Structure formats: C-alpha cells, structure tokens
Amino acid sequence: MEDTKRMFWNEPNSKSYGIPTVSIPRLSYKDPLADKLIANMKPVVLTDTNLVGSAMKWDSHYLQENLGDSPCTVYLSKTHKFKYFDANQTKKCDNDFSPPTEQIVMRFQEFVKRLKSWKEGDKRLYMQEPLNEKILKSLQLVNDILTFNWGWARMQQKQNNWGPLTTNLLMISTQGNVTPAHFDNQHNLFAQIYGYKRFILFPPEDYDKLYPHPVWHPHDRQSQVDFDYPDYTKFPKFHDIKGHEALLGPGDVLYLPLYWWHHVESLLQTHFTISLNFWYKAGPNLCLSDSTLYPLEGYQKMAIMRNVEKMLVEALRDVNEVGPLLRTILEGRYN
Numbered sequence: 001m002e003d004t005k006r007m008f009w010n011e012p013n014s015k016s017y018g019i020p021t022v023s024i025p026r027l028s029y030k031d032p033l034a035d036k037l038i039a040n041m042k043p044v045v046l047t048d049t050n051l052v053g054s055a056m057k058w059d060s061h062y063l064q065e066n067l068g069d070s071p072c073t074v075y076l077s078k079t080h081k082f083k084y085f086d087a088n089q090t091k092k093c094d095n096d097f098s099p100p101t102e103q104i105v106m107r108f109q110e111f112v113k114r115l116k117s118w119k120e121g122d123k124r125l126y127m128q129e130p131l132n133e134k135i136l137k138s139l140q141l142v143n144d145i146l147t148f149n150w151g152w153a154r155m156q157q158k159q160n161n162w163g164p165l166t167t168n169l170l171m172i173s174t175q176g177n178v179t180p181a182h183f184d185n186q187h188n189l190f191a192q193i194y195g196y197k198r199f200i201l202f203p204p205e206d207y208d209k210l211y212p213h214p215v216w217h218p219h220d221r222q223s224q225v226d227f228d229y230p231d232y233t234k235f236p237k238f239h240d241i242k243g244h245e246a247l248l249g250p251g252d253v254l255y256l257p258l259y260w261w262h263h264v265e266s267l268l269q270t271h272f273t274i275s276l277n278f279w280y281k282a283g284p285n286l287c288l289s290d291s292t293l294y295p296l297e298g299y300q301k302m303a304i305m306r307n308v309e310k311m312l313v314e315a316l317r318d319v320n321e322v323g324p325l326l327r328t329i330l331e332g333r334y335n
C-alpha cells in the first residue's frame with residue numbers, strides 16, 4: 001500500500017488546493033492508539049478491520065448480477081463537483097437557487113451501462129443509494145452484508161456511545177468526481193471497496209474558516225468556499241485553513257467523526273470507485289447536561305450555533321432579519 005501511495009501523489013488529479021495538510025494516522029485496528037483516537041473523536045484510517053471483507057469481490061459485473069433491475073439514485077453533474085443540496089429547502093431561496101446536479105432514478109443495470117461507456121466530457125455520474133430492502137433482492141448480496149465484521153463495528157458503536165446505525169450508503173463514482181467540503185451530523189465508518197479516494201478533513205472548530213451556507217439554505221452543511229477558486233475577499237479566513245489528509249484504498253476504513261468537515265475525491269487510478277459508509281447517529285454527549293465537561297468541544301459549539309440559527313429563523317420567519325439581529329447582539333457588546 002505504501003508504494004501505491006507514493007505513486008499516487010504524482011497523479012494530476014491530486015490537486016493541493018494550496019492547503020497545507022498533515023496525514024491522518026493509518027493504523028491496525030489492534031493498535032490501542034486506534035481506539036483512543038476514535039474515543040477522542042479524531043479521524044483515523046484502519047487498515048485491517050475486514051469490516052467489508054465480503055464486499056472486496058464487489059465489482060460492476062458482480063453488482064450488476066445482484067442488483068440488476070433495482071432502482072437506484074444517480075446524480076449527474078456537468079462538472080467534477082457533486083455538491084449536495086436538499087431539494088426541500090429551496091423555497092426560502094426566492095427561486096434564485098439553481099441545483100448544481102441532477103438527481104434521477106434508474107435501474108442499476110442502466111447505471112452500469114452508462115458508467116462503462118462514460119468518457120471525459122460526458123455528464124459525470126455518481127450513484128448514491130442506501131443499502132436497504134428496496135434494492136437488496138439477492139440472497140448472495142444479503143449474505144455478503146451479513147458477513148461484514150459487524151462485531152467490530154458494534155464494539156465501536158457501544159464503546160464510543162454512538163447512537164443507532166442509520167444508513168449504509170453504497171457509492172459508485174466515475175473517476176475524478178469531487179464531493180466538496182461539508183460536514184454530517186453522524187459518525188461515519190467509511191469503507192473503501194474498489195479504487196482509491198482522497199479525503200481532506202478539517203476539525204469542527206474550522207467552522208469560521210469554511211463559511212457554511214445558512215441552515216435554511218438547500219446547501220446547509222456545505223462550505224460556501226469553492227476550493228478550486230476560493231474568494232478570499234468574501235472568505236478571508238479560508239486562507240488559514242490546514243487539512244488532515246488520507247488516501248483510502250480497497251479494504252481501508254476511515255473513521256470520520258461527527259461534524260468533521262470533509263472534501264472527497266475519486267482518484268484517476270480506476271475508471272470508477274466503489275465505497276460503502278456506515279452512518280451512526282450522535283450519542284447523548286451532544287446534549288448538554290450536568291455531566292457535560294467544560295470548556296465545550298468544537299463539535300458541541302457547532303451544535304449550539306446551528307440550534308441558535310435555527311431558532312432565530314423560526315422566530316423571525318424572515319431569514320433576512322437574522323443577520324441584523326445577530327449584529328445588534330454582537331456590535332459594541334461582544335466584539
């Protein structure tokens with residue numbers, strides 16, 4: 001793996017974006033430091049969990065055999081970026097929101113056909129579908145899933161007090177696709193199955209450097225900063241950002257902590273990449289109580305800021321009144 005890693009960084013698609021980064025530790029799951037990092041909500045790549053060992057044989061042919069006519073959600077983009085948006089939150093944008101990607105449902109076999117014939121210049125494809133009874137018709141695939149290393153995953157969930165597993169998102173991306181920087185409100189065990197992905201992570205406390213869209217916006221949780229063409233006038237603090245970087249290959253699992261920002265790229269080594277994530281709800285330590293330790297952690301302050309913003313949007317109704325009211329609270333009093 002190390003040799004592959006060295007070869008990779010010559011790849012043209014590993015843009016540095018001018019962001020200094022440190023490497024995320026790559027450890028055996030047996031290394032006590034691995035569990036310590038997870039317990040402290042720090043990212044770590046685990047190289048030998050065998051979490052999705054039974055999925056290492058999943059390639060386009062095998063998945064076509066076992067998912068064939070299942071309907072799956074596919075995003076189409078004219079660019080390499082797949083910036084997520086919540087279609088239910090466009091009403092507050094007075095129709096000046098233009099979706100950056102198209103979302104369609106197609107049969108899995110149709111997706112594979114388009115994936116195989118895809119070439120540079122075509123609309124890029126990104127299939128993202130939760131593994132659930134809707135698509136799991138084949139016993140072979142169900143058996144593969146049943147033989148994941150659930151013992152290890154359940155142990156992490158229990159000893160770190162995570163909430164329930166909510167989703168296993170199956171992701172199949174054409175080479176070179178980018179999921180721009182965003183955060184999720186769940187813990188994530190991200191398993192790489194085929195091809196290579198590059199992650200650049202930023203801690204929750206970089207909230208002020210990544211300028212997320214407002215909570216009411218369709219791009220809630222997504223950074224406003226375009227890493228390819230950063231607007232340092234509008235987003236000056238982005239200049240000081242520092243990242244945590246990891247290259248994931250088949251069998252690697254990245255623990256991506258709740259509220260950590262992440263930018264994700266499918267590298268050019270293969271025509272497409274296959275990944276599966278395990279999203280777990282946050283545990284009770286996101287709620288403040290008598291046992292809360294102070295000072296609060298970055299992720300706890302992030303939850304507070306989001307709740308304050310949501311409360312103001314609800315109370316004021318007009319989103320244009322949120323800024324002026326916050327400035328009134330701040331100016332000459334807290335700054």
Ligand SMILES: CC[C@@H](CC(=O)C(=O)O)C(=O)O
Nearest residue numbers: 171179184188190264275277
């Ligand atoms: C959802 C797409 C993204 C992964 C991610 O953001 C997550 O698992 O939270 C990626 O791999 O391109």
Ligand SMILES: [Zn+2]
Nearest residue numbers: 182183184262
């Ligand atoms: Zn994410």
